[in-house]
Every structure is written in structure tokens, then in C-alpha cells.
Amino acid sequence: MNAVIEKHPNAAILFNDFDFTDELPGDTSLVTLTSTVTAVDAGGTAAASVVGTVSISGMSLRAVLQAGTNGEDYIVTFKATGTTTSQVAVKQVEMRVRSKLTGAL
Amino acid sequence: MNLWEAKDIVRAHFGGTAFPTIQLDHALTQGRRMIETHANFWWMQGEKDFSLTINQDAYPIYTGDILLPNFKDARALSWREAAGVSYEPVALGDITKEELDVLYDTDDSGSPEVAVIDNATLYIYPPNPDKAYSMRLYRYSWTDNPVQTDDDDLLNFFPMALVYAALAWGYELELKDLQGAAYWKGLLGGTPFGRGGELAKMKKENFKRGWRDNIMFTPRTGPGVGSLRRIANLQIYGNRIS
Numbered sequence: 001m002n003a004v005i006e007k008h009p010n011a012a013i014l015f016n017d018f019d020f021t022d023e024l025p026g027d028t029s030l031v032t033l034t035s036t037v038t039a040v041d042a043g044g045t046a047a048a049s050v051v052g053t054v055s056i057s058g059m060s061l062r063a064v065l066q067a068g069t070n071g072e073d074y075i076v077t078f079k080a081t082g083t084t085t086s087q088v089a090v091k092q093v094e095m096r097v098r099s100k101l102t103g104a105l
Numbered sequence: 106m107n108l109w110e111a112k113d114i115v116r117a118h119f120g121g122t123a124f125p126t127i128q129l130d131h132a133l134t135q136g137r138r139m140i141e142t143h144a145n146f147w148w149m150q151g152e153k154d155f156s157l158t159i160n161q162d163a164y165p166i167y168t169g170d171i172l173l174p175n176f177k178d179a180r181a182l183s184w185r186e187a188a189g190v191s192y193e194p195v196a197l198g199d200i201t202k203e204e205l206d207v208l209y210d211t212d213d214s215g216s217p218e219v220a221v222i223d224n225a226t227l228y229i230y231p232p233n234p235d236k237a238y239s240m241r242l243y244r245y246s247w248t249d250n251p252v253q254t255d256d257d258d259l260l261n262f263f264p265m266a267l268v269y270a271a272l273a274w275g276y277e278l279e280l281k282d283l284q285g286a287a288y289w290k291g292l293l294g295g296t297p298f299g300r301g302g303e304l305a306k307m308k309k310e311n312f313k314r315g316w317r318d319n320i321m322f323t324p325r326t327g328p329g330v331g332s333l334r335r336i337a338n339l340q341i342y343g344n345r346i347s
Contacts, residue, residue, distance in 0.1 A: 071109035
């Protein structure tokens with residue numbers, strides 16, 4: 001896991017921590033069509049509703065992470081494709097949705 | 106307590122991110138297995154219906170018509186005619202396969218009288234069923250943890266047992282802290298393991314549930330004289346598995 005965050009079920013936050021410059025050194029931008037952000041819950045079931053607007057800024061792949069069920073741990077997968085090399089890099093964030101935040105991360 | 110709450114308690118002892126979630130899931134899975142190894146608890150009970158095949162004596166437990174991949178132990182077996190409404194008992198597990206192979210001829214035919222589970226296969230005697238009888242196997246199965254936002258009887262009534270078991274696993278395999286693991290294992294099962302802690306409470310509750318409505322005989326002489334079947338006797342299940 002590349003990152004772990006804790007989020008309130010009512011919060012919608014812009015997750016902007018994943019820059020792929022180091023993983024895709026031959027590229028300067030990402031392909032919009034094939035750079036995706038997907039999510040599954042702890043049981044492996046797809047959870048598309050927790051991923052909002054996805055955007056690209058240079059080599060950063062960003063997404064709004066939103067909603068979610070209290071108590072659930074979601075694995076959000078950021079898949080980035082380099083424009084020049086077409087190489088693919090993947091990073092994941094574990095998003096723990098809690099109505100009572102522990103603040104212990 | 107839902108599974109995620111038990112997870113968060115375990116996490117709190119390791120630090121929020123120090124124990125990778127995939128390892129934590131293993132800890133909770135193995136913790137449940139550690140608990141269920143100790144006894145056949147009430148939440149593990151269930152029954153499975155299947156049909157015999159004419160002239161076939163062997164039925165795999167994990168595959169085929171029975172298909173119980175998490176099978177742990179058998180409680181009872183019964184049969185009825187395919188179109189019948191009343192079940193008849195089959196003696197199960199009282200006699201070994203090697204004895205039954207001697208007692209029955211290989212061409213003996215009829216309705217089920219005796220059965221034995223040998224390794225992972227159920228054998229029916231006489232070995233040539235004359236009809237496709239409907240069978241009902243009462244069994245105990247290993248259980249899985251519920252989904253993250255749900256609970257079950259273990260998590261509902263004895264959640265700390267699962268937490269202690271997961272912590273014992275984690276301290277031993279993740280932190281390599283054997284002294285810490287022994288501490289959590291002590292809270293789970295006392296010393297000797299299984300005679301105290303949460304496990305003793307669970308076994309008492311399990312015994313009470315199984316005891317109700319059963320007629321029991323207490324031996325007053327002979328080698329079984331000391332094994333009184335009472336709630337306070339923590340050796341009810343023996344100490345062979347510890």
C-alpha cells in the first residue's frame with residue numbers, strides 16, 4: 001500500500017498525493033483515456049461510488065474520494081499510463097471510512 | 106461488534122499503519138481458526154442434504170454432491186426414501202472403516218445402516234445402496250470472518266477472543282515478540298491453554314447450549330469417574346488440543 005488515509009463518510013476530498021514522475025521517467029504527461037482510478041471494498045467488491053472526479057496534472061493522477069460506508073476499508077487503485085512510453089504504473093491508497101476518526105494514522 | 110471494530114482494536118496495538126491490512130486479515134482469519142480448533146461451537150453447526158447413488162459407497166466430503174469444503178466434524182447422519190417424509194438414523198463414526206469392511210460383504214445391498222468418515226470421504230454401509238436415498242448430514246464447519254461491516258455470534262458475544270487471537274498471531278509472526286504473544290495467548294486461553302480466559306467462557310457457554318435437553322449418565326465407578334459433566338469442569342473437552 002502506498003498510502004493510508006482516514007475519511008469521514010460525509011467528506012469529499014481531493015486526493016493529490018500520487019505523482020508518477022519516478023515510476024515513469026520517460027514520460028512528461030499521462031494518457032487521459034487509460035489513466036484510471038478504481039476502488040474495491042474490503043471484500044473485493046467494486047465500489048465505484050467512492051471515486052468522484054478524476055483529473056490529471058502533469059504526472060500527477062488525482063481523484064476526489066467521497067462517501068463510503070462507515071467501517072469499510074476501501075482500496076483505491078490509481079493506474080497511470082505514460083503518454084510517450086505507454087508504460088503503466090500503479091499506486092494504491094487504503095481509505096478507511098470512519099464516522100469517528102481515530103486520528104491515529 | 107462488527108469486524109471492522111475488532112480490526113481497529115488490533116490496529117490500535119500496532120499503530121494505525123504499522124500492521125499491513127493484508128497481514129491483519131491473515132491474523133483475524135488465523136485467530137478464528139485458533140478458536141475453532143478448540144471446540145465445535147454452536148455457530149459452526151449446520152446440515153447438508155445430498156442423495157446416494159445406487160451401488161456407490163464412497164462420497165467425497167469436499168467435492169461432489171456433499172460439497173463441504175470447510176467441513177470440520179460430523180454430528181449425525183440420517184436417510185429417507187427419495188419421496189419419503191420421515192428420516193431414519195444411520196450410525197456414524199462408532200465403528201472404523203476397517204471393521205466395517207470386514208463386517209459387510211462387498212456386494213451387500215440395501216438402505217444405509219452404518220457410515221464412517223475416513224479421511225475426507227464418507228463411506229456408506231451396506232456398500233451397495235439399492236435406491237437413491239435422500240441423506241442429511243449434520244455437521245460442524247470451519248467458518249470465515251463476516252464481511253467488514255457485519256458480525257456473527259463470535260464477534261457478537263465473544264469479540265475479545267478474536268482480538269486476543271489476532272494479537273497473539275500478530276505479535277508472534279509480525280513483531281517476532283514471543284513474550285507479547287504469550288501474554289495475548291494467556292488472555293485468550295489461560296494456562297494451560299484452553300483452561301482459562303475467553304476460551305473457557307466460550308466453552309462453558311457452548312456446553313450449556315449443548316447440555317440443554319440432553320439426558321446424561323455420570324460414571325460413578327471405573328476410569329471415567331472423575332469426568333463429571335458440569336459447567337465448572339473446564340476439562341470437558343479434554344486437553345489433547347492445546
